[in-house]
Amino acid sequence: MSNRKVLRMGLIGAGRIGKIHAHNIASRIPQAKIAAIADVNLKAAQQLAGELHVSNVYEDYRKIMGDPDIDAVAILTSTDTHADLIIAAAAAGKHIFCEKPIDLTLERVDKAIAAVHKAGVKCQIGFNRRFDPSFTRLYQLIKSGKIGKLQILRITNREPAPPPVSFVKTSGGMFLDMTIHDFDMAGYLSDSDVVEVYAIGGVMVDPAIGKAGDIDTAIITLKFANGAIGTIDNSRKAVYGYDQRVEVFGSGGMATIANNPANAATYSNAKGVLTDKPSYFFLERFAEAYTAEMSEFVKAVLANRPTLFTAAESRKPVVIAMAANKSLRENRPVRIKEIK
């Protein structure tokens, strides 16, 4: 592969997120080419392949792993298959892009990371926020020293509508499915490690979520190794739409991310001044980020440099989520190192 200028990719998973990545690669990432698409639902794979003029379509992902002309795979399947597919791809010597999270258990996360390390392949996990223009700008402000020493971090993450209860049951719970993005951001933006969490929360949106053993509303406080403190708040239902805000406050200043209104129009009358709600949900809000993260993966592999987000890094937010779950159950602050 060393001399290739275009990365040949095999896509595993032709569902909603699979389609998005596939279209992004085909139309917006000239350095990559989709060489094959696989899905246990062969029809879905065939339809997507047809749209994108991809000739190799498989039901069995192992065809992709076995194709020596494929440099890298994108694992875009359901979470419970991620670890096994990473291990298989690593064994086949493929570089790996995998949707978050690797797994809901640390044991399997660690096995996947070990396989990646052993194989010496690159593996990037899809935490989209790291590639959003606004989050990127925030990160640059921090890195430039303009915030000074970080003191307080605040994240708001609220979704426009709760997921179906069926999803809740297999998702690992709100902290592992949704707040995990915020736990990742906490580490990323603080340039430090969370050392203790305290979580409160409850069922305020949908009693069925409670019956499924999960919560839908929470506040989590964080202590960082560098002395900073933080707070995250989550809701599964904000009637005004997808609410994604971050604030970092330090000795030198504050940087924030506000919501993007869906358009730039305002209406003023005797009642006040009205602007539109934010873009609907993650597919709209992070549309650019999905392209940017895949583009970064492709460029990193082609240039043989580290990806911006590695499998090993992706372990941390999983551990924090587990600590938050423990804190919620026991109503006490939980040290991260309590989680093994």
Place this chain on the structure above:
Amino acid sequence: MSNRKVLRMGLIGAGRIGKIHAHNIASRIPQAKIAAIADVNLKAAQQLAGELHVSNVYEDYRKIMGDPDIDAVAILTSTDTHADLIIAAAAAGKHIFCEKPIDLTLERVDKAIAAVHKAGVKCQIGFNRRFDPSFTRLYQLIKSGKIGKLQILRITNREPAPPPVSFVKTSGGMFLDMTIHDFDMAGYLSDSDVVEVYAIGGVMVDPAIGKAGDIDTAIITLKFANGAIGTIDNSRKAVYGYDQRVEVFGSGGMATIANNPANAATYSNAKGVLTDKPSYFFLERFAEAYTAEMSEFVKAVLANRPTLFTAAESRKPVVIAMAANKSLRENRPVRIKEIK
């Protein structure tokens, strides 16, 4: 007066604007003291004097002019009396603060200015925008060179409700009553002179205003001596409230003034994000400016330095307003020097 540390002022006019200035002087300008209040409506003068512990109250303003202990007068009466009162005050050697405009005819404006010059007293005309914190900040941005060379000036001035027709009939028309503030700002912010205007407009708000011979909606374009160009738009009725915005655009950047919402609360729901309307009208919007302009007058007199806005300067916006009226009537661009 030269050794005084407190300016002794006589107030002429105890109506709406008189009360505002009187309370501002009494409670917020420690360098001034109200020595006397006069109003043809003696009862109004007495009531205001009672509120403010002022013992000298007169029906006849000449008592103020004749009091050697009074250093300065504030002329807060109706426009048609301004010129005569300025002339009388100048003759009496009093420094003068007078509400805008001096008069609706150039002849009388010039007589008043001549009297001020002859007497060597200070005379400041009350153009409140020059003392508003936002306009002041805009002016500083311009003066600091951050805008570079001015290219385009834009002013929006819209009122929340049209004046009564009785007022329209004696006001001199919209350009002399309302747009005059914008004409003043145009000269002030451009640091240049308007040399040509073109005005279009009509009656869109209230047919009674049309019957009284005036318009209620207009757009005026301006050419400046320094080559810049500008546009002003006016309406006598904005349903969302008092709309005061300015924009200066130049080779180095742009500075704007937005409206101040009446409060900083927002409300977000499924319909969008709502903020409150701007503060109601000029008394609310320019409350601080009324204090600041009087404070500046008092300090300038005490320090024996020029006031920030002189009677002579106040002639210019009157002339521009006359040119705008001529342009509107004749539907052609009018040079300022056509107005004699």
Place this chain on the structure above:
Amino acid sequence: MSNRKVLRMGLIGAGRIGKIHAHNIASRIPQAKIAAIADVNLKAAQQLAGELHVSNVYEDYRKIMGDPDIDAVAILTSTDTHADLIIAAAAAGKHIFCEKPIDLTLERVDKAIAAVHKAGVKCQIGFNRRFDPSFTRLYQLIKSGKIGKLQILRITNREPAPPPVSFVKTSGGMFLDMTIHDFDMAGYLSDSDVVEVYAIGGVMVDPAIGKAGDIDTAIITLKFANGAIGTIDNSRKAVYGYDQRVEVFGSGGMATIANNPANAATYSNAKGVLTDKPSYFFLERFAEAYTAEMSEFVKAVLANRPTLFTAAESRKPVVIAMAANKSLRENRPVRIKEIK
């Protein structure tokens, strides 16, 4: 007093906050009259009285308590004198406006409240945020039902500069001096009671504050009796100025308060779009609120109706602050009822 139309007030304390209230009463609250001013620093009292044409000036506040012509007192002295002055005023049958907080110990708070109740006088404690136009608008949005059922409350309270260490030592600590406003707001806006708090924080701004036994940065999480949850963050030093934001999130929508920029000007150039910082500190930010709270007190007394904020209510934020201190010390959530 029942037939009076103007409330005759005695002011105790002629320091910084005393001057503000005195000027507000004199110039902006026509229903009240300052009948006397007392201060242990007689000179300060005399100077203030001189500015405001008040003839009765005392070193000893008991002269005010003993004056049958005085209807109400405003206690504007240092915190350690509040409880005794409230008790003395209640004994003298005076209605009471007192700056927050009543005291730093519950025992003395309770004694003061008992004295007020026994005497049957009105007593309003000066929590200024309840009278700010933005907070008021937020409260109206909540009361109107537009937020629906409250789920998450967020308060940011950051000051532009830390207090001198001498003040820190006698203030009772950040939670009792500064966060107490947020604890009050939490109860006020939630229309419920805080039942549990968890506080984290540390010394990030000024080591001298740490040496004095206090912290300068904190995050507090709250559980409410009605099931809602909340988070407060505090800093003693925000380089961009006084930061006062609130957010209430519920089933029907979200209401927020943003900071007021000091003016409405923006500047755009190749680096971006710049607006000014918020108003400097509480005296500027809550200038209107200081007038509004006193006006409300005066009107409530004259109309013989309850004040909007009573002495009894002012006990709650003190208790929450104590619980927060305990939580910080013990690093565990603390139930409010643990505080006796």
Place this chain on the structure above:
Amino acid sequence: MSNRKVLRMGLIGAGRIGKIHAHNIASRIPQAKIAAIADVNLKAAQQLAGELHVSNVYEDYRKIMGDPDIDAVAILTSTDTHADLIIAAAAAGKHIFCEKPIDLTLERVDKAIAAVHKAGVKCQIGFNRRFDPSFTRLYQLIKSGKIGKLQILRITNREPAPPPVSFVKTSGGMFLDMTIHDFDMAGYLSDSDVVEVYAIGGVMVDPAIGKAGDIDTAIITLKFANGAIGTIDNSRKAVYGYDQRVEVFGSGGMATIANNPANAATYSNAKGVLTDKPSYFFLERFAEAYTAEMSEFVKAVLANRPTLFTAAESRKPVVIAMAANKSLRENRPVRIKEIK
């Protein structure tokens, strides 16, 4: 074609704008298929075709006109070829999407429109603003009646950098190249016709533009048939980036479009609060609009309904631009009907 579900399109022009439309059609408009690409620069056509898996590539556009399997053409070439290509396409019975403007002379514009009408094909001209989410939202607000009767229209259109002088010489001048978008918007948003214009302006950005006989800065005032008035301001160089704002003001309220900052991050420090500049230029700002306008064209043709913007409509802004040029030369208001 009547039974087709996918529109087969021939693209003429593989330059900058050609590539954008080609990629949009290929990846984001499933109802269309690129059947052929032609460009006098065959290499450019071949490269674009290669990227998009298009097999028919021509140097001569007539191959497209002659292909009975092609339903519609997109004319994405330089302005001076538009009229001839429209006439050829109409003669061949192809539906037509053509970049703005049809031509710089009314004679040729009229010939092209006549050809379209005679052939009975659909023809949409590419005025991108009509398909931008913010402009669309503004239009909906107007159409819903929320603005009431239109009184004042304001458009700001400023570009981040002036075009090369070579372009200026063939562009027809700023009014025909750049302001033409604003003239179109004026008619579109007012739901009326411009009946008179007055233009002022000059060379403030680049003397070379002046030498080429054009201006780079202007203000134009508009009178509409329905009585409303309007103002447009233009600059070829705003240092803070592409500035696209619109405001419609009427008896019922005001609607505005603000600039979209490039991201939603802000930075606050002791100097103020900084947000980023708007997106760079039209390709970024109107990226969505380019897809939306082509999608609308495709859907209109497939559904056999009128396109949202017809060739006939595209004549109006050309005429207004000519009137503005005449007004600028003669320094007087010019009636639209003076332009023949």
